[in-house]
Amino acid sequence: xxxxxxxxxxxxxxxxxxxxxxxxxxxxxxxxxxxxxxxxxxxxxxxxxxxxxxxxxxxxxxxxxxxxxxxxxxxxxxxxxxxxxxxxxxxxxxxxxxxxxxxxxxxxxxxxxxxxxxxxxxxxxxxxxxxxxxxxxxxxxxxxxxxxxxxxxxxxxxxxxxxxxxxxxxxxxxxxxxxxxxxxxxxxxxxxxxxxxxxxxxxxxxxxxxxxxxxxxxxxxxxxxxxxxxxxxxxxxxxxxxxxxxxxxxxxxxxxxxxxxxxxxxxxxxxxxxxxxxxxxxxxxxxxxxxxxxx
Numbered sequence: 573x574x575x576x577x578x579x580x581x582x583x584x585x586x587x588x589x590x591x592x593x594x595x596x597x598x599x600x601x602x603x604x605x606x607x608x609x610x611x612x613x614x615x616x617x618x619x620x621x622x623x624x625x626x627x628x629x630x631x632x633x634x635x636x637x638x639x640x641x642x643x644x645x646x647x648x649x650x651x652x653x654x655x656x657x658x659x660x661x662x663x664x665x666x667x668x669x670x671x672x673x674x675x676x677x678x679x680x681x682x683x684x685x686x687x688x689x690x691x692x693x694x695x696x697x698x699x700x701x702x703x704x705x706x707x708x709x710x711x712x713x714x715x716x717x718x719x720x721x722x723x724x725x726x727x728x729x730x731x732x733x734x735x736x737x738x739x740x741x742x743x744x745x746x747x748x749x750x751x752x753x754x755x756x757x758x759x760x761x762x763x764x765x766x767x768x769x770x771x772x773x774x775x776x777x778x779x780x781x782x783x784x785x786x787x788x789x790x791x792x793x794x795x796x797x798x799x800x801x802x803x804x805x806x807x808x809x810x811x812x813x814x815x816x817x818x819x820x821x822x823x824x825x826x827x828x829x830x831x832x833x834x835x836x837x838x839x840x841x842x843x844x845x846x847x848x849x850x851x852x853x854x855x856x857x858x859x860x861x862x863x864x865x866x867x
Contacts, residue, residue: 573645573672573702575732575755576773577610577795578787580780581618583822584632585835592628594635596835600781601639607864608788609644610774612636613674616649617711618778618822623839630668637669647776651676651706655691659698666701673699674734674776676706677714685720696729703729708736708759718745725754732756734776738763747771762813765806768794778821779812782828782860785867808863815856818849824856831857 582604585596604612614636615621615629624632636646648665650673652658662673675695677688696703705724709715715737724730735746736759747770750756756772758764764775768791780787786805793802816824823838827845830836831854837844845853 573731574752574773575611575645575672575704575757577775577791578608578780578784579611579613579647579757579774579776580604580609580784580787581613581616581776581778583781583826583829583835584615584619584624585829586837586839588836590837590839592631593835594631596833597632597635598639600829600834601636604780604784605640605643607784607867608792609780609784610788610791611645611647611672612640613647613649613776614670616647616674617676617708618781618825619649620822620839620842621649623842626664630664633665633668633670645671647672647674647704649674649676649706651678653678653681655694658691658695662695662699662701662703666699670701672702672704672731674704674706676708677712677716679712682714685717688714688716689720689723692724692730693727696724696727699729702731704732704734704755704757705730706734706736706759708734710736718742718749721746722749725749725751730754732773734759735767736760738767740766740770743767743770743772761816762810765790765794765802769799778816778825779809781825782832782857783809783812783863786863789867812856812859815849815852818852819845824849824853827853828857828860832860 585593648670650662707716732755738760758767758775
């Protein structure tokens with residue numbers, strides 16, 4: 573299973589009362605499938621996994637599995653601060669219908685590189701579904717370095733890396749690690765086109781919640797070698813990328829998704845987008861509608 577193209581890290585929709593909005597969830601998945609998305613991520617950080625109960629977590633994956641019906645891979649966010657807990661969460665994801673475990677570096681505990689290597693090997697060895705490594709040091713407090721990735725990428729059950737560090741020097745060290753059995757996936761929307769031009773196979777995106785057809789088209793252009801057209805289309809999303817950083821993810825994207833009709837609100841300690849950015853959110857929702865209509 574080689575991951576590639578536009579992969580969306582789905583937001584989790586809630587109702588006004590704060591429970592899962594399962595109708596909106598089904599509609600989000602249908603929209604992604606109809607737009608050409610190559611895979612979806614359920615209950616990652618963008619999906620507010622930390623605020624979900626185990627029953628809700630399993631329900632989201634189960635419903636996604638039914639809706640997708642094997643058409644695209646389902647990744648589930650399973651990374652926790654402890655190795656044993658990560659394995660347990662990954663097995664729950666598998667039992668619920670996930671195809672791949674997306675395992676972020678252990679948050680807060682700050683393991684060494686040897687600790688990270690031991691963690692990922694233990695997780696990969698314990699599971700009967702593939703593992704995608706996920707590095708986002710700005711959130712977790714630890715950084716999975718390219719030399720450690722190089723020691724993990726040939727493991728039979730580790731099939732990719734989501735790298736959220738957009739620095740080009742980081743990517744120059746990662747590009748040689750790509751292979752038919754190991755996909756490099758950008759986790760940074762503003763730099764994903766550059767990463768794919770350099771040799772990454774795809775992107776796991778936040779923005780593609782709102783513009784799935786646009787992201788899918790950009791990825792198709794890149795895969796076909798139409799680099800300039802891809803860059804031009806990506807440049808039209810610059811203001812959206814900027815807006816998604818005005819407050820911590822997933823606050824801005826959830827504001828846009830609410831305006832597009834997919835769910836309402838977040839779970840504490842995350843609060844809705846501040847009034848300061850309300851007009852900009854409306855402008856971004858209109859931009860997203862316009863972009864999608866032209867794809």
